[in-house]
Amino acid sequence: MTTPPYEDFAHAYLIEVGAAVRRMLPRHAEAVDLLVKATAGGGEIRAFGNGGSSAIVRSVLLQLHAQAEVPVNDAMMSPATLAYSAQREGYRTAFARSLVGGIGRVGLVVVASVSGRSANILEVARLCAEHRVPVLALVGGDGSQLEPDGGVVWATGTTDQQISEDAMLTVLTLAAATALGPGTKPLSARAERHLRALAGVDTELLGAFLGEATEAVADAITGRRRIYVLCPDGGPLALVGEHFAHNLAWDAPLGVDGVQPPLVVCDPSLADMSAIYNDHPDPAHGVRHQLSSATPGDVVFLLAYDSAGPTAREAVSAATVAGTRLFLLHRDGPSRSAAGARGLRLPRVDDFALAALVQSVAHLLCRTTRATLAADRSGPAGVLSADDLMARDLAPLRELSATHTR
Template identity: 80%
Template sequence: MTTPPYEDFTRAYLTEVGEAVRRMLPRGTEAVDLLAKAGGGGEIRAFGNGGSSAIVRSALLQLHAQAGLPVNDAMMSAATLAYSAQQDGYRTAFARSLAGSIGRVDLVVVASVSGRSANICETVQLCGDHRVPVLALVGGDGTQMEPADGMVWATGTTDQQISEDAVLTALTLATASALDPDTEPLSARAERHLDALAAVDTALLGAFLREATEAVADVIRNRRRIYVLCPDGGPLALVGEHFAHNLHWDAPLGVDGVLPPLVVCDPSLADMSAIYNDHPDPAHGVRQRLRSASREDVVFLLAYDSAGRTTREAVGAATVAGTRPFLLHRDGPSHSGTGARDFRLPHFDDFALAALVQSVAHLLCRTTRAALTTDPAAALSPDDLMARDLAPLRELSDTSLNERHPTMSVREIHTDIVRPARSEIAALSRIPVASIVDALGKTGALSYCLKLQTPGLVLCGSAVTALGPDVTVRRAAIDVAQPGDVVVVAAGGGKERSCFGGVTAAHMQTRGIAGVLVDGMVRDLAELRRIAFPTVARGTTPLNYDYPAGRQDGAVNVPVDIDGVRITPGDVLVCDEDGTVVVPRDQVAAVIAKAHASMTAEEEKWWARRGQSLGAVQQLANSGYTII
């Protein structure tokens, strides 16, 4: 079995995190100033979804524990959010929790890698209405969000996990600088942190990661349990929630046939109140958790000091239960003699330490997904592991219209475009997509995720583009489309809601429109097939968008990018059951000629070879293969 290159991957990943933090530093002083001014008497509130929740709560704990500043002690609970979602009010849950006290708030901190979360956007809008400054931490270049007051602090990368690590690191360092500006400026504090990050022993961490990956992958395959516990609480307990979230949701995300594992995290607030009421001992809570552990379960213990009583008792309880314990700690001796696999982290303060532990969780998430999806005999490279970003799986890579389409202007409707001749489009429609891709030099093909939802049909026509999922923008594109055109809806690849269905397709058919390509989801599949309307999309879902006209910015007939392929209005889209290709309108004639010549030559070559040996065995023998 080939050992995956954990050491090189660990070094590459931590280097990228460091580079993202460095990209954020030029605007760090502005962030420090916002945080420092807000500490003058008013309240500070913070909001984030998913992993960003742990990030902003760590900053709140830092502000409250080290300076006693008034903050929202806990964000909206899971129970409250679930209830709000059932009441169709989730997108305003954060804003509603803020609205009653916004007059007392000096600063709102929001974290959202995509910058597109409805909950976060509503909160930023509310702050703008009340002139409350916002410190918005986002992935990408930051153009997806514009608070009326305050700033956007962007990571410069659309990699979800690297962005989360950079955001937690930068926010932690900025908060420390705002609370104690005379001790060390942000620049010096950041350089010290980044030097320590660069000095992490990636060989030892890679070895720890390899063993942890094998254990976690085994647990997931065999439906055992994973425990993520922080005996000492504090910011490590918050990042422990994120650690558990990664193992439960993200490690198996997108892996066919693999179910999320059962992950047991630190005792909840309700559990802890009961524990302290009856037995005021932190170690008791961890021991109680591990009473349910079984042999071969995996236990991750996140600790400040491995010599602390709670950590020692936790390691002992995990060992007695026959589990496979993994200990991450900053101080104290190794516990390898007890059977625990441990890694000693560099000497960061408690809050900066949490940022590095979060990176370890993200490393483990990627290597576990690779272990679950890759042939055990296959060799993985660091590039393979770095490419296992969550963003494409969660539609987060393209963080805004402007980032996705940096040269275009939103809120513009272009009614006139240049199209190839109808005879050229007709000629392309008779050429297989595979042959067109060959004629384009293996370029122009869209992702295999965009599939023809109406089998047996061929889609071919000039592109009329609609940027964004807004319903009125899409209708405007239909209005300006001419017979034979293909409407291209650049909806960002989202899979949560559909933005096209049977009624719209039937209307487009009456106008002679050739078909539609949706970078997202569609619905009414049976109707689309019944009326034989060529439709390309990422998939189907019955849940569609529901918002008023003009709710989101968009544009008609501007260049758009889908799966890294630029589509300019008037380019020709051709789609069959092999996939979809974009033919630039100024290359149509050349592509037709080249494809015809290539198909003719290919047919003649195979006709000449009919019934004959292909000579492949002799070719391999000549190149050094052993023929047995």
């Protein structure tokens, strides 16, 4: 069988992400200005998104709060609150209802929606227009879907869902870093650095990583084995880990007949995490506990800033002892820290830019996995070209309507 063209696909995909980022740069000054005014004015910054977009907007709020103590919401309500509210009053207005009570304290609302037509996002934009609260809206396509008063529509220039999300996370976190203080580098310089890092990704190594990971994930899905996506060090990588797990659990089997959603285990919930830190001073306890349920043949994706860090080493050890198929994505440390582990070291960028690179890898894997699952039912996966894989955007599979999707 011909080797799937993952290297060519990875190269083409990363080029498109870079192109989308460049298309967004002309409006960077307006976006940064909104963030600067909001942070300087002392008002809260709120943010909303659906699906993977929720992790994207929470990443920028984490950045603003952790580095500059900007008052923010947690971007989305807790799962329990969200489900309760949606069942009692409907999901369409869930975000707006969470915003309206304290809207007088809000200096900026950030929303992300690839379709730009999600009903709950449109409700937020309408509410902000009524109260003259500026909106920074990141959307796919040309941006004509939204027209917020006193705000900025920051469009990706593409309707491709995954490429749009990668560009959104990149420019939004770079804009936040630029807005944090007068001594920071301008966004254009930060963007060029990130684009150089993107171009510097070794697509031959990335293609090999994708080949092994795709085989492992497809086997796990069809064989009903568990898939773990873990980032025990927390931070923006943990939010990307949540998005990564969402891609594998929800998006990878989307629209593939006869494929059941896999069991994907992600980082601990807030209830678990608070118990872990209260009962066990060692932060590695949580990941060891999770991996104690792993069995041979399960798949583990470990996201780490430094593969040589103590928590990462504990996670690698636990995954290795369990006999799992281990895949390590990291920026620092050795590429292979355990026998049989497949490691991929990404370029040296800061924590938030690293999260954007890891999100791109997750999106690549989502598409190659979907292609493999579909090919198992229609013919050999080797017939797929890089162009075929680039065309497997998930947006057309979703109901891009006023009531659904991102």
